[in-house]
Amino acid sequence: MDKKKKNISIRKEREQSKKLLSKRNLFFMLFTLIVFLLLTFRLGWIQFVKGSEYKEAAYVMQTSTQTIPAKRGTIYDSTGKILAASAEVDTVSINPGSVKYKDDSVVPSEVLAEAFSTIFELDYNTVLEKVNSDSSSITIAKKVEQDKIDALESWMKQNEVTTGINIDSDTKRYYPYNNLASHLIGFCGDDNYGLDGLESKWDSTLAGVAGKKITTLNGARQEIPDEDQVYIEPQDGNDIILTIDANIQSIVEKYLKQAVEENNCLRGGNAIIMDPNTGDILAMATYPDYNLNDPFTINSPSLAETWSELSSTDRNDALFKMWRNKAVSDGYEPGSTFKLVTAAIALEENLIEPDTSNDLVCNGYEQYYDTKINCWRSWAPHGSQSLREALQNSCNPALMQVGQRIGSKTYYKYLRAFNLIGRTGASVLGEASGQFVDEEDCGVIELATMSFGQRFTITPLQMITAVSAIVNDGILMQPRIVKQVIDTNSNVVTNIDPVEVRQVISKETSETMRDLMESVVTNGTGQYAKVTGYSVGGKTGTSEPSPGKEDEGYIASMIAISPTVNTQVVALVALYQPTANGHQGGSTAGPVVGQILSEVLPYLGISSADTETTDTESTSTLPDVRNKTISEAKKKLKAAGFRVNISGSENPDETLITDQVPKPGASLKNNSIICLYTAENNARITTTVPNLKGKTAAEATNMLKAKNLNINTTGSGVVVSQDIASGTSVEEGTIVHVTLQKEISDAH
Numbered sequence: 001m002d003k004k005k006k007n008i009s010i011r012k013e014r015e016q017s018k019k020l021l022s023k024r025n026l027f028f029m030l031f032t033l034i035v036f037l038l039l040t041f042r043l044g045w046i047q048f049v050k051g052s053e054y055k056e057a058a059y060v061m062q063t064s065t066q067t068i069p070a071k072r073g074t075i076y077d078s079t080g081k082i083l084a085a086s087a088e089v090d091t092v093s094i095n096p097g098s099v100k101y102k103d104d105s106v107v108p109s110e111v112l113a114e115a116f117s118t119i120f121e122l123d124y125n126t127v128l129e130k131v132n133s134d135s136s137s138i139t140i141a142k143k144v145e146q147d148k149i150d151a152l153e154s155w156m157k158q159n160e161v162t163t164g165i166n167i168d169s170d171t172k173r174y175y176p177y178n179n180l181a182s183h184l185i186g187f188c189g190d191d192n193y194g195l196d197g198l199e200s201k202w203d204s205t206l207a208g209v210a211g212k213k214i215t216t217l218n219g220a221r222q223e224i225p226d227e228d229q230v231y232i233e234p235q236d237g238n239d240i241i242l243t244i245d246a247n248i249q250s251i252v253e254k255y256l257k258q259a260v261e262e263n264n265c266l267r268g269g270n271a272i273i274m275d276p277n278t279g280d281i282l283a284m285a286t287y288p289d290y291n292l293n294d295p296f297t298i299n300s301p302s303l304a305e306t307w308s309e310l311s312s313t314d315r316n317d318a319l320f321k322m323w324r325n326k327a328v329s330d331g332y333e334p335g336s337t338f339k340l341v342t343a344a345i346a347l348e349e350n351l352i353e354p355d356t357s358n359d360l361v362c363n364g365y366e367q368y369y370d371t372k373i374n375c376w377r378s379w380a381p382h383g384s385q386s387l388r389e390a391l392q393n394s395c396n397p398a399l400m401q402v403g404q405r406i407g408s409k410t411y412y413k414y415l416r417a418f419n420l421i422g423r424t425g426a427s428v429l430g431e432a433s434g435q436f437v438d439e440e441d442c443g444v445i446e447l448a449t450m451s452f453g454q455r456f457t458i459t460p461l462q463m464i465t466a467v468s469a470i471v472n473d474g475i476l477m478q479p480r481i482v483k484q485v486i487d488t489n490s491n492v493v494t495n496i497d498p499v500e501v502r503q504v505i506s507k508e509t510s511e512t513m514r515d516l517m518e519s520v521v522t523n524g525t526g527q528y529a530k531v532t533g534y535s536v537g538g539k540t541g542t543s544e545p546s547p548g549k550e551d552e553g554y555i556a557s558m559i560a561i562s563p564t565v566n567t568q569v570v571a572l573v574a575l576y577q578p579t580a581n582g583h584q585g586g587s588t589a590g591p592v593v594g595q596i597l598s599e600v601l602p603y604l605g606i607s608s609a610d611t612e613t614t615d616t617e618s619t620s621t622l623p624d625v626r627n628k629t630i631s632e633a634k635k636k637l638k639a640a641g642f643r644v645n646i647s648g649s650e651n652p653d654e655t656l657i658t659d660q661v662p663k664p665g666a667s668l669k670n671n672s673i674i675c676l677y678t679a680e681n682n683a684r685i686t687t688t689v690p691n692l693k694g695k696t697a698a699e700a701t702n703m704l705k706a707k708n709l710n711i712n713t714t715g716s717g718v719v720v721s722q723d724i725a726s727g728t729s730v731e732e733g734t735i736v737h738v739t740l741q742k743e744i745s746d747a748h
Helices: 002-049 051-062 109-119 124-131 146-159 197-201 246-262 301-305 312-323 335-348 387-393 396-406 408-417 444-451 460-471 507-523 590-603 630-639 697-705
Strands: 063-068 082-094 138-144 161-163 165-174 211-217 230-232 239-242 269-275 280-287 360-362 365-368 371-374 383-385 475-477 482-486 493-495 500-503 537-543 555-562 569-576 619-621 643-645 657-661 667-669 673-678 686-688 710-715 718-722 729-731 735-741
Touching (some): 082 146, 109 146, 124 138, 138 146, 146 161, 146 165, 246 269, 246 280, 246 569, 246 590, 269 460, 335 387, 335 396, 335 408, 335 537, 335 555, 360 387, 365 444, 371 444, 383 387, 387 507, 396 408, 396 444, 408 444, 460 507, 460 555, 460 569, 507 537, 507 555, 537 590, 555 590, 569 590, 590 718, 590 735, 630 643, 630 657, 667 710, 697 710, 697 735
Parallel strands (some): 643 673, 710 735
Antiparallel strands (some): 063 211, 082 165, 211 230, 239 482, 365 371, 475 500, 482 493, 537 555, 619 667, 657 673
């Protein structure tokens, strides 16, 4: 019995074991099935869902894609001078961990970092961090000049480094004239895309399209030469030709800088030269300027001293302010120069005649309700005047009376016609629009202040464009900065023709306005802008700060035209917050305009109507005494009426003259000093130019003679301008050209 029970027990155990085994088998089969399904799902996920992504990743691991930068187009001035160009440079990168010697051993990180930091003048620790990077490729240095590439290649050759260092072609933007037209041209970033000025505004034209080079890599990420290499050639950017003339731009910048510094203009200044017939901008300058090749270095010495203490926000604000082209982006109150617009409207609407006696009256002020608006010469009212006399005197009450005749509705019609409320449409970056009170809110007081150029803002570009229309037979031209685009791939030239916007005033009104403007210069507040031999017209302006903005100070300005018949040039100079030598537009900005025109007009080939000089002293042409002995040179110069200055103890009958100051051919007054130099005694002696403003011709001559400097004078009276700023260091013998004018009591 016990045996039978035992057998039954054994059978039950076997059956349970079989069941357990069966369950295990079933579990294993289910587990296997689940694993299989998961693997199948995973493979499907990889194949169909993530396949393209992994394929792309594998492609990236197995290939190298290098961007080939396009060469940015060149910017030329109107005479063909290069203002901005791109030079061939290189970018150096490495494949970290793959920089190897000839024997295939890896170059130590410290060795690489030391070499790169020395050759490229970089911080060692920064370079070491890059060398130890986990990236497959990392840039070490951008925009590298050829001399440093040569040094790198020499190091690689000496140390037998064969792989892992990449030298790729790149371009670098440079500006041959550094600060010239800096606010207009702008600059590029490291990626060769424009960040400011015309470089930004015309970026799509200049930039071009980058190319690519795609190559296959082996496990060590080295290129495998094969036929599958893909090369997409870059498309170079187009060139643009500006209306700006670099020579005129240089003249304008020279005198603007001198004026800002001599008058201590706390907010700088700007100047524009325009051809009214085409709208071409021949020069556009803002001072202080900055170096386009180093645009992130601040141009203010006082700010530079505290630069490290400034927050990043303050630094950015300072840089943006430095780059800002105030001639197009900042509004200003034009002051009395705007009286030209008021006068032109009144004449066109037949509301006034230019020479009707006693038509307007100045009692020193105008009263509107409880508001009293003074004339700038309220202590000595101008009395009864014609429109011509009112413009010559720059009389505010007279022009307020003219404005009231016009009325706000008509006035605003012309403001829109002159594009003073909107924008000029010039192809420049950041052009602002005029800011006037809304027409429906323009009452008698607003109209009164507007009529003499206050309590609204326009840009200097808008001002010169409006006046250009006034003198261009009434035709408003759109300002033009770029006149041609050249496709560098096909050499096809696209002309950007002048754009005639509309006829604003009649030809007859334009002729009258030119005549009135000429009388302002011949007999009015604009006399400091006279240029001997040329007919010049214009209007001065002195705008006082608006209520609440007293800390901004006065703005002294003048706008001028020449010739007054068939006008070819319009010039505007605005000086912001002058704090030395007065703040009147006539006496502060007027001489600057005269200086600019005295050089620009002859340069443009505009004939002088009168070549007579007011200088009664006899002059002689300086002979060339170079390559003559000291004795011969002295004899020849003394015979011509000149004094001689020479140092050294060489044999006068054997030693030859190698140089002279001034240069041969200069026209000089008798008794002028000539400095001579020999090969052994060639050290130049320098001196500083004194301030001649307000001096008579005799006083100026004696002051310069005391410093062994020469003088050329134009005009009579007292010195109103000098072509070399006071304090400038020059060689002895240098000629200082000065302009003299009779003193003017009304220079507003």
